[in-house]
Amino acid sequence: MKIGIVCYPTFGGSGVVATELGMRLATRGHEVHFITYKQPVRLEHLSKNIYFHEVNVPDYPLFHYQPYELALSSKLVDMVKLHGIELLHVHYAIPHAYAGYMAKKMLEEESIYIPMVTTLHGTDITLVGNHPFYKPAVTFSINKSDAVTSVSDSLKQDTLRLFDIKNEIEVVPNFIDNKKTKNVFTDCQRELMANEDEKIITHISNFRKVKRIDDVIDIFYRIQQKVKSKLLMVGEGPEVISAKALVNKYNLKDKVVFLGESNEIEKILCFSDLFLLPSQNESFGLAALEAMTYNVPVISSNTGGLPEVNTQGFSGFLSDVGNVEEMAEKGIYILEEETRLEQFKKNAKENALKFDIELIIPKYESIYERTLANFKAKSL
Ligand code: GMT
Numbered sequence: 001m002k003i004g005i006v007c008y009p010t011f012g013g014s015g016v017v018a019t020e021l022g023m024r025l026a027t028r029g030h031e032v033h034f035i036t037y038k039q040p041v042r043l044e045h046l047s048k049n050i051y052f053h054e055v056n057v058p059d060y061p062l063f064h065y066q067p068y069e070l071a072l073s074s075k076l077v078d079m080v081k082l083h084g085i086e087l088l089h090v091h092y093a094i095p096h097a098y099a100g101y102m103a104k105k106m107l108e109e110e111s112i113y114i115p116m117v118t119t120l121h122g123t124d125i126t127l128v129g130n131h132p133f134y135k136p137a138v139t140f141s142i143n144k145s146d147a148v149t150s151v152s153d154s155l156k157q158d159t160l161r162l163f164d165i166k167n168e169i170e171v172v173p174n175f176i177d178n179k180k181t182k183n184v185f186t187d188c189q190r191e192l193m194a195n196e197d198e199k200i201i202t203h204i205s206n207f208r209k210v211k212r213i214d215d216v217i218d219i220f221y222r223i224q225q226k227v228k229s230k231l232l233m234v235g236e237g238p239e240v241i242s243a244k245a246l247v248n249k250y251n252l253k254d255k256v257v258f259l260g261e262s263n264e265i266e267k268i269l270c271f272s273d274l275f276l277l278p279s280q281n282e283s284f285g286l287a288a289l290e291a292m293t294y295n296v297p298v299i300s301s302n303t304g305g306l307p308e309v310n311t312q313g314f315s316g317f318l319s320d321v322g323n324v325e326e327m328a329e330k331g332i333y334i335l336e337e338e339t340r341l342e343q344f345k346k347n348a349k350e351n352a353l354k355f356d357i358e359l360i361i362p363k364y365e366s367i368y369e370r371t372l373a374n375f376k377a378k379s380l
Helices: 013-027 068-083 093-108 135-144 153-162 213-226 240-249 265-270 286-293 324-335 338-353 357-379
Strands: 002-006 031-036 050-054 087-091 116-120 147-150 199-204 229-234 256-260 274-277 298-301 316-319
Touching: 002 013, 002 068, 002 093, 013 031, 013 050, 013 087, 013 116, 013 286, 013 357, 031 068, 050 068, 068 093, 087 093, 087 357, 093 116, 093 135, 116 135, 116 357, 147 153, 147 357, 199 213, 199 265, 199 286, 199 324, 213 229, 213 240, 213 274, 213 324, 229 265, 240 256, 265 286, 274 286, 274 324, 286 298, 286 338, 298 324, 316 324, 324 338
Parallel strands: 002 031, 002 087, 031 050, 087 116, 116 147, 199 229, 199 274, 229 256, 274 298, 298 316
Antiparallel strands: none
16 A cells, blocks of 8 residues: 655654554555655665655745645645555644645545545644644544544543544554564663662653653652662753753752763663653653563553553552652662562563554554545545
8 A cells, every 4th residue: 555654753752653653564565655844763764665755844934934734735735646645644633634634635626535544642632732722623633534543542532522523533552663672782781871789760751841850850869769770861852951950959960861862762771670751641651662662660650541551560650640759669669679670671571562563553554444445435
């Protein structure tokens, strides 16, 4: 099948999922066209069956805001016509589902009919999409999609609660390629980051408010009083400044390392002992799943889709949002005893296997086939 994928190309989870999905579809013989404003960070562009088409938005002084949706929908029209793309899969409702629908309508004028699958990722529903400024457009584009998927049951329920949705929503969880982690690093080089007697605790995110970065520092502050440890903070975003201030306040400068955005996530997770994700909101928590595939147990909040990913008392622990006291206690419990830590590490990996890419990709393929068949039947 010829599939057009629209996504955000940056370090965010939705872009990562879209890119990994497209790359795997390409290895299964599909022709995959990524259409976005920059090459997605994880895209191995020079691969068979993969194409990247950049959306350019020329600067024009009259515009206070450059019209990206317009440029994207025009590019989609051109690419569908040029490459004979049969189906669009847009990731993140804003503005991708809206632009995709406009492209469909423009193509219809030329008697070209193409279905659109929309995948909801989280903040497009719970944070941004729900805002009154966007809500009518988001509702409209979800209802006009030919198929809709969400990355967790929790996100599906949020969508049904917050919007007036007439369409079916199918849950297709995020996934991970567990094979990629096999024997990648036999020697994790822990000594790069910590002394032999220190545990390594990690947080990876885009450092936005929703991630509750100050809670990460608060949890670590408590853990390091009981267990010798280092904290690795990976990612960039607005909350880095306040996190650094808190590190200074707690006098933790020698124990907390801010690594910024990194392309070495595999290496970092390989030598991590515990992962912290105390988010305010998390539709799925791909970062937690990535940690688990590298045998890293997770201390998280119990919000959104996190209970569908992190299993209480098995792959880690979940607490109410903001309960840093309990999160620290559970973290200490996992770290303080070596055999217990090893068991949690094994369990984390076992949990990750439930979300293996090989189990999830066929779900998307069957949605594509079904959507295309229904769409063709309707268009006749
Ligand atoms: O919050 C992020 O880290 C980025 C955001 C995105 O859209 O890129 O992530 C959302 O989508 C991910 C992939 O489906 C989910 O794993 C994240 O849980 C979700 N983030 C939130 O719901 C806050």
